Amino acid sequence: MAKLYFYYASMNAGKSTNLLQADFNYRERGMNTMLFTAGIDDRFAHGTITSRIGLSATATPFDANTDLLACALDRHRTQALACVLVDEAQFLSAAQVDGLARLADAHGIPVLAYGLRTDFRGQLFEGSARLLALSDSLVEIKSVCTCGRKASMNLRVDAAGHAIAEGQQTEIGGNDRYVALCRRHFNEALGR
Ligand SMILES: Nc1ncnc2c1ncn2[C@@H]1O[C@H](COP(=O)(O)OP(=O)(O)O)[C@@H](O)[C@H]1O
Ligand SMILES: Cc1cn([C@H]2C[C@H](O)[C@@H](COP(=O)(O)O)O2)c(=O)[nH]c1=O
Numbered sequence: 001m002a003k004l005y006f007y008y009a010s011m012n013a014g015k016s017t018n019l020l021q022a023d024f025n026y027r028e029r030g031m032n033t034m035l036f037t038a039g040i041d042d043r044f045a046h047g048t049i050t051s052r053i054g055l056s057a058t059a060t061p062f063d064a065n066t067d068l069l070a071c072a073l074d075r076h077r078t079q080a081l082a083c084v085l086v087d088e089a090q091f092l093s094a095a096q097v098d099g100l101a102r103l104a105d106a107h108g109i110p111v112l113a114y115g116l117r118t119d120f121r122g123q124l125f126e127g128s129a130r131l132l133a134l135s136d137s138l139v140e141i142k143s144v145c146t147c148g149r150k151a152s153m154n155l156r157v158d159a160a161g162h163a164i165a166e167g168q169q170t171e172i173g174g175n176d177r178y179v180a181l182c183r184r185h186f187n188e189a190l191g192r
């Protein structure tokens with residue numbers, strides 16, 4: 001039975017690298033894959049998954065209106081898909097995650113979703129909440145805080161490096177806007 005996997009982590013933990021390695025692994029064995037990423041994430045190039053380590057691949061951009069299930073089935077009709085990989089999965093809606101679960105259950109196509117668990121306030125993203133609820137397999141990709149503990153939280157900072165506690169959930173940015181920290185140092189930075 002095909003499964004829905006959720007690989008979750010803080011920022012800068014290696015999610016995109018992991019996704020691109022998994023994709024390469026399928027393709028080097030002659031299998032077809034389909035990649036999705038959030039269209040709003042324009043840090044590198046629209047419709048591209050780029051890892052900080054330098055790997056990149058073209059992906060189908062998704063937004064709130066994208067029917068990922070229909071897109072994948074459309075591709076599957078001409079090119080049998082062995083796997084679907086989704087980066088920035090925190091930006092999916094709950095309904096889009098339900099569609100991905102259906103892709104695995106009704107159509108036998110495994111789905112590997114990669115994303116953040118929580119936002120800069122320590123709250124779940126909608127896509128992550130649904131993935132945590134539905135996935136057959138939850139895999140944490142770990143990275144370290146400056147103190148050596150696991151960096152499970154994402155601190156948002158301003159241009160001067162000061163912690164930000166309030167704001168919109170979605171704000172695209174990289175290492176200049178976010179710092180992955182352990183829970184203790186995350187709370188300390190926010191004066192909690
Ligand atoms: N030149 C490099 N060599 C090895 N690792 C690197 C290099 N540059 C960045 N990294 C590591 O890659 C990881 C970030 O990978 P990335 O896939 O972009 O993360 P994510 O998608 O989780 O934000 C970090 O752990 C960082 O230390
Ligand atoms: C914590 C947090 C992150 N984001 C954005 C910032 C980035 O554009 C992506 C995550 O990128 P990654 O390096 O691939 O993990 O998400 C956000 O919009 N809101 C947040 O709270």
Ligand SMILES: [Zn+2]
Pocket residue numbers: 145146147148149181182183184185
């Ligand atoms: Zn720490």
